[in-house]
Amino acid sequence: MTGTSQLVLRGVRPYGEGDPVDVLVRDGVIAELGTVDTGADTTIDGNGAVLLPGFVDLHTHLREPGREDTETIESGSRAAALGGYTAVFAMANTTPVADNALVTDHVWRRGQEAGLVDVHPVGAVTVGLDGEKLAELGGMAASAAGVRVFSDDGHCVADPLIMRRALEYATALDVVIAQHAEEPRLTVGAQAHEGPTAARLGLAGWPAFAEESIVARDCLMAGQLGARLHVCHVSTAGTVDVLRWAKARDTTAPGTQVSAEVTPHHLLLDDSRLETFDPVNKVNPPLRTASDAEALRAALAEGVLDCVATDHAPHAVQDKDCEWAAARPGMCGLQTALSVVVQTMVRPGLLDWRGVARVMSERPAEIAGLPDQGRPIAVGEPATLTLVDPDAEWTVRGAELASIAHNTPYEGMVLPGRVLATLLRGNVTAREGRAGR
Ligand SMILES: NC(=O)N[C@@H](CC(=O)O)C(=O)O
Ligand SMILES: [Zn+2]
Ligand SMILES: [Zn+2]
Numbered sequence: 001m002t003g004t005s006q007l008v009l010r011g012v013r014p015y016g017e018g019d020p021v022d023v024l025v026r027d028g029v030i031a032e033l034g035t036v037d038t039g040a041d042t043t044i045d046g047n048g049a050v051l052l053p054g055f056v057d058l059h060t061h062l063r064e065p066g067r068e069d070t071e072t073i074e075s076g077s078r079a080a081a082l083g084g085y086t087a088v089f090a091m092a093n094t095t096p097v098a099d100n101a102l103v104t105d106h107v108w109r110r111g112q113e114a115g116l117v118d119v120h121p122v123g124a125v126t127v128g129l130d131g132e133k134l135a136e137l138g139g140m141a142a143s144a145a146g147v148r149v150f151s152d153d154g155h156c157v158a159d160p161l162i163m164r165r166a167l168e169y170a171t172a173l174d175v176v177i178a179q180h181a182e183e184p185r186l187t188v189g190a191q192a193h194e195g196p197t198a199a200r201l202g203l204a205g206w207p208a209f210a211e212e213s214i215v216a217r218d219c220l221m222a223g224q225l226g227a228r229l230h231v232c233h234v235s236t237a238g239t240v241d242v243l244r245w246a247k248a249r250d251t252t253a254p255g256t257q258v259s260a261e262v263t264p265h266h267l268l269l270d271d272s273r274l275e276t277f278d279p280v281n282k283v284n285p286p287l288r289t290a291s292d293a294e295a296l297r298a299a300l301a302e303g304v305l306d307c308v309a310t311d312h313a314p315h316a317v318q319d320k321d322c323e324w325a326a327a328r329p330g331m332c333g334l335q336t337a338l339s340v341v342v343q344t345m346v347r348p349g350l351l352d353w354r355g356v357a358r359v360m361s362e363r364p365a366e367i368a369g370l371p372d373q374g375r376p377i378a379v380g381e382p383a384t385l386t387l388v389d390p391d392a393e394w395t396v397r398g399a400e401l402a403s404i405a406h407n408t409p410y411e412g413m414v415l416p417g418r419v420l421a422t423l424l425r426g427n428v429t430a431r432e433g434r435a436g437r
Contacts, residue, residue, distance in 0.1 A: 012046035014377040016353030020048050025383040028426035052357045054086025054384040056364035056373050059309035066095025070405040071314040077116040078402040078435035079334040084386035084419040087373045092124040093154040099124035099135040101143035108145035116429045123147040125166045129155045141173045151178035167227035178230040186210035193286040197271045206286050208236040215239050219246035231260040235285040237295035244304045259367045261309035262296050264340035279327030301350040307363040310337045314405030332408045342417030383426040392418035
């Protein structure tokens with residue numbers, strides 16, 4: 001599908017607003033918006049579908065290098081394009097760990113070769129994710145990949161002095177530290193959200209305050225150091241309270257010091273799903289209570305939570321289809337994220353399509369400092385776009401997803417909202433359920 005110099009989207013509604021218009025794309029850029037009489041090499045009929053800026057995922061696990069049996073940069077890129085994404089941030093917990101420029105440049109280059117989505121490597125904060133020695137953040141930031149986000153995700157940067165140093169380096173380099181907030185001393189052997197459900201099922205608890213205490217500590221440090229902190233996969237109502245407080249006391253431009261993401265699964269699911277003991281529901285941080293999920297939805301609508309990030313975490317059958325305690329935490333999310341957002345936020349009236357553009361595209365692009373993503377839909381802007389049928393419903397089938405692993409907690413669920421097409425700088429990267437160029 002590549003090589004198209006001129007393409008028309010017919011009858012689409014930017015941000016779901018107003019009457020349908022046509023969009024002429026020439027050489028990767030939006031050339032006309034309105035009624036387009038020009039012919040084109042490719043025409044996509046929108047039939048009134050919603051046009052949004054391409055989605056940006058700040059948190060995805062692509063598993064290459066090391067676990068290509070579960071996901072590769074190529075297969076994950078297909079899943080991303082099909083999910084409406086035009087940029088993803090690939091977490092550093094690979095084998096080898098992405099804690100140096102050799103690995104991050106490799107990930108970047110493989111992403112460019114696949115060419116379906118911009119794959120931005122996340123650099124590790126500490127060598128080997130061991131939490132003890134800072135990685136060479138400057139080397140990764142200055143390399144071809146130009147790493148802008150650093151995280152030990154999968155692990156918490158628990159040592160406060162290491163975290164302090166990381167925040168200081170991040171300020172000097174103008175990059176962001178994304179923290180997986182989990183006080184490890186409070187989650188030894190933890191299997192599920194600490195509460196009545198875990199107690200009844202006999203699963204060791206992962207208390208809410210193991211997350212909240214780290215978020216509070218890190219917000220205090222970021223505030224006093226003037227550093228930028230991004231909080232990964234917020235899962236509790238208490239963390240929302242801490243973030244609301246931290247954002248209110250930010251004396252620089254609001255929202256510059258601390259930002260936060262929420263996953264689709266923490267918006268939709270809760271720990272009542274654990275009754276079946278199906279490890280497909282095992283994830284880190286764990287599914288919390290229904291009232292936590294409600295607080296997360298309200299906070300996303302309010303802006304206390306900045307964006308949605310998938311934490312797409314593919315795992316092999318043998319690592320998921322086993323007894324609960326032995327199963328790896330994590331769930332696939334790239335192809336279902338938009339639908340879960342439509343289900344939990346758009347249908348109940350918590351977000352309109354402008355709001356979806358904000359939480360799925362504009363804010364994540366801002367947080368990571370991507371200049372050409374999350375842009376307005378306007379003449380002269382890059383044609384990096386996602387076309388969504390808001391009324392379509394579909395049944396999730398793990399086996400039909402583009403990821404190599406199939407661990408989805410939404411198996412058999414009927415979800416609303418479907419990605420019709422994804423464009424990356426004018427190239428059609430997904431269309432009618434097929435990814436490619
Ligand atoms: N979320 C998860 O449950 N798992 C992630 C690691 C992480 O995001 O902490 C993974 O790499 O599988
Ligand atoms: Zn994590
Ligand atoms: Zn993760």
